[in-house]
Amino acid sequence: MEKIGVAVIGSGSWGRNHARVYNQLPSASLKAVVDTQEDVAKNVARQYGVKWYTDPKMAFENLDIDAVSICTPTITHYELAKQAIEHGKHVLVEKPMTNTVKEAKDLIQLSKKHDIKLTVGFVERFNSAIKEALKRASDGEIGDVILAHTRRLSCRPIRIGDVGVIKDLAIHDIDIINQLFHDDAIVVFASAGSIAHSFEDFANIQIG
Secondary structure: OOOEEEEEEOOOHHHHHHHHHHHHOOOEEEEEEEOOOHHHHHHHHHHHOOEEEOOHHHHHOOOOOOEEEEOOOHHHHHHHHHHHHHOOOEEEEEOOOOOOHHHHHHHHHHHHHOOOOEEEEOHHHHOHHHHHHHHHHHOOOOOOOOOOOOOOOOOOOOOOOOOOHHHHHHHHHHHHHHHHHOOOOOOEEEEEEOOOOOOOOEEEEEEO
């Protein structure tokens, strides 16, 4: 089986996870890593014996690369994914997919135009506990589901930079609930605030 050549754009903590997994997958071949900080890119590249770049364009123009993972701050997702698609690269972009709904829709249309696969990294969709819970609900093992309650409790997030906890974390819970009920929300009530960040670091959301 021919391996898919992959580059990881953004070599921070989550980007390093992508690089590690691609290096382990029998169907993938990690070709390069990219980071705006040269020392970060070099260190990750040295670990896996691959090329490193500080300019994503170098990865997009590399003919050995078939697909890219975009693991950069959310506000950069749209432009990076757009460039990758226009260079003919398949794209896995970390959630949140983009900073706005319009940007997300634009990328979907662009990927269709160029016949490119575009997907979003929702890791909880592959959580075995979540998958089992959804299966049991779908099979009717727990009766008719009329209410779902999720909670995420931890120390204050330290890595909030360009999005708050709603886009960064609650997006997982909302996605799971959407899968559970297979229905669109009619009304949403939410309150959120910030204790120690410029973006919200706590939120209470009700979806009906």
